[in-house]
Amino acid sequence: MKREKRHEPDLALHIEDLTVAYEGKPVLWDIDVNIPPGVMAAVIGPNGAGKSTLIKTVLGLVKPTAGHICIHGYPPRQALKRVAYVPQRSSVDWDFPTTVVDVVMMGRYGHLGWFRWPGRRERRRAMDALSAVGMEAFAKRQINQLSGGQQQRVFLARAMVQDADVLFLDEPMAGVDATTEKAVVALLQELRDQGKTIIVVHHDLQTVRDYFDWLVILNVRVVAQGPIPEVYTGENLRKAYGGRIALLDPDSSGETPDAVPREVVN
């Protein structure tokens, strides 16, 4: 057998010259993204910046027009088991007739492979993950009895049992209570400390510096990327958000890391 050549194996995520278009309209235009392993990265940008599209393209759910993607040096098709995905909560039907522990077991389906039914081992893994997110008491509940925050914890548990090296999360803090947000962030940081790479589409600019250590600012093109202290600047944020950025601190020029910008809801 021919030995496979890995491209940029030292990067958790490597994207080169990627363009994605819907009906001829570019959603992502010629972007390069490099994220090293073991960081917790936020992907931020205004509405329509292509944040979700970026994740979906990496996962192979959306076909790129041009460019290539590598996960730990492998093309996405060969890296299916290295990647876990937490979609937006609203993307699934929470009235589906199934239980909490069943949903978590779905994270093992990829490892099980075709036709094999999940068994006791998968259930045990799911229960361990549920207790890690503090949801073991809910294991046998029907999923439509969960609150938004509980749904998010279940999704996180499902991603954890995937045993992936890279976790992608699409707006995991959207619409969850403060307690859940803290718990989710703590769990993600713990996973990062175990050496996993966490990549989060994030919408709350105020918490970026508290939660993350790596940042990709996106607005169809990549505005800036790198470690938070270098990239989280008023100038970069203004470039991405334009006039829609409000600086809370009037004395600040916005160039210092102390500025607290916030996306203005219009």
Next chain:
Amino acid sequence: MQAFLNDPMAMILLTGALVATSGALLGTFLVLQRQSMLSDAISHSIVFGIVVVWLLTHAQSGPLQIAGAALTGVLTVFLTEMVARTRRVKRDAAIGLVFPALFAAGVLLLNLYARDIHIDSHTVLLGEIGFVWLDTMPLAGLEIPQAVVWMTVATLVNLGFVLACYKELKLASFDWQLAAALGLAPTLMFYLLLGLTSVTAVAAFDAVGAVLFIAFVIVPPATAYLLTDRLSLMLLLAVLVGVASTLCGYPLAVRLDVSIGGTMASMTGVFLVLAFVLSPRYGVLGHWLNRRVKYSG
């Protein structure tokens, strides 16, 4: 054994039960994927496939007809997805554009070239389960009604499919994106599900017709959905409701002297209404009682 196979009532009930079982197995996933109306589209457009296969081969049933129907069913879905993907037409409208076109083409071809044969538009739409015991074929030394043979095959294939791909179907229905990200081919599952729906519709054709078949695909799973929170139980209950409908429908039809297929299908509706009112958790009555308990206590 032959006596059993010669008994019209036994054969009618057996055919009905097989139609109900095979329909409910697939219908459960169609209802959960919110694609139930695609089964309506398919059951109409396969008329086109049946006529085309008949014109080409003069086969009225058998493997060629089944293959033709499966292809037409998949073609219907494929055309629908293609029209919808242009984003000029919404998906429901795309379904409404594709299947009447194929159905109309089928009816016109039937009128033009196949006026005198067994396939006429009435049979296609309604079927006649009352006569299934007349049309037999020899198999293993026995004379078995064709409808029973083909429905048994369809039921076994559907059961095999659901058992083998249970987790794949479940994930594709619950979270299409995760299924795709894990490489469990939700699109392939979707087309297989609809291909089998087409095949089953053809097999069920003689017995209950294309339109009544839809009742067995959609209504029992919708009823089961109101009764349980578990997918496996939903499948089982859907099959039970479907079979019970055929068993209750037959004597009622005899008593009222009306269409057997029609009564069987109507009974699925009766069970749905019962579940809607009486289901412990999702029923109207249960809901009302719960509220009274809450507010009076």
